[in-house]
Amino acid sequence: MKIISKYLKLLPVFIMVLGLTACSDDDDNNGPGVQTTTVVDVAVANGFDALAAALVRADLVTTLEGPGPFTVFAPTDDAFQDLLDTDPTWNSVNDIPLDLLTNVLLNHVIIGDNIASSELINLGSGYATTGATGPSNTNLSLYFNVDGGTVELNGGFDTSAGADVTTADVEATNGVVHVINKVLLPPTVVDMAIANDDFSSLVASLLEADGSTADPMYVATLSGTGPFTVFAPNNAAFQALLDSNMMWNSPADIDDALLNAVLAHHVVVGNNVQSGDLTPNGTTSPTTLQGQTIDITLPGTNGNIADVVDGAGNDAGIIAVDVQTSNGVIHVVNAVLLPAS
Incomplete structure (x- = not known):
């Protein structure tokens, strides 16, 4: 199967x-x-x-x-x-x-x-x-x-x-x-994020970020031609982020500028990077929509398919790969990726 x-x-x-x-x-x-x-x-x-x-x-x-x-x-x-x-x-x-x-x-x-x-x-x-x-x-x-x-x-x-x-x-x-x-x-990356309940926090964050600006970007952009590579945090990853600050109970509590920067740090524009396109036994460092790079290293450790280091130097892991859509590909990460401040 x-x-x-x-x-x-x-x-x-x-x-x-x-x-x-x-x-x-x-x-x-x-x-x-x-x-x-x-x-x-x-x-x-x-x-x-x-x-x-x-x-x-x-x-x-x-x-x-x-x-x-x-x-x-x-x-x-x-x-x-x-x-x-x-x-x-x-x-x-x-x-x-x-x-x-x-x-x-x-x-x-x-x-x-x-x-x-x-x-x-x-x-x-x-x-x-x-x-x-x-x-x-x-x-x-x-x-x-x-x-x-x-x-x-x-x-x-x-x-x-x-x-x-x-x-x-x-x-x-x-x-x-x-x-x-x-x-x-054929679904877009937005459609596929909406389809999976375990991305509900990610979708809520995208909608919150769009609503905080006069020129909404995320849903419209990620529904466009692309291609995009999206590193999608699951709900547990978002909950861990919220738990890191006692003032954060939902994505709406995160400062707008910070939330926008964080979300943009999960998107690579112009490339459909499947797992097979990553450097084997080495590190791939794509530039995100936010402007900083992330480091993706194969093979992963501690049960990860690949290890990720975000712009702030924090560790994360890719736990599911190659959810392919009509305008890009999604890889699931177990932590929210943070850019350097």
């Missing part, structure tokens, strides 16, 4: 697995009497007209009729209609720019793996790699978590942003289909 990071604690929840009726057809290549039902057959048989039309237009039918295996998160016709309604020039999937449509469709496919809903439920949350691509032709990440018995994709604490699995485990001979209620657009 191509899960690249299991990040939140497991949740003891279950999903009701429903079945869809799928048709099968004879495949002469498999010999007489052998029945095959590909993931494409499942979509066609169960009335996913918009998805089927989109696959034809993007020339992905032959690919998804191949041996796979594939895990396909299939949006309903209503989900595609909601997407079309976001642009007045889109009356059908034929009106969506072909490059965008193709990448959107591939963002719903995990290639080379047949992932049952039980696997997602047992993990509770984590990241998987899709067929869609981002900067430097890197494959995009998909975040999943389980909430109240429902598998959510790229949703997190902003449930309107993601999709829910409404019907799971529709088996095909070359994979499995899970039905979802929303089309998953």
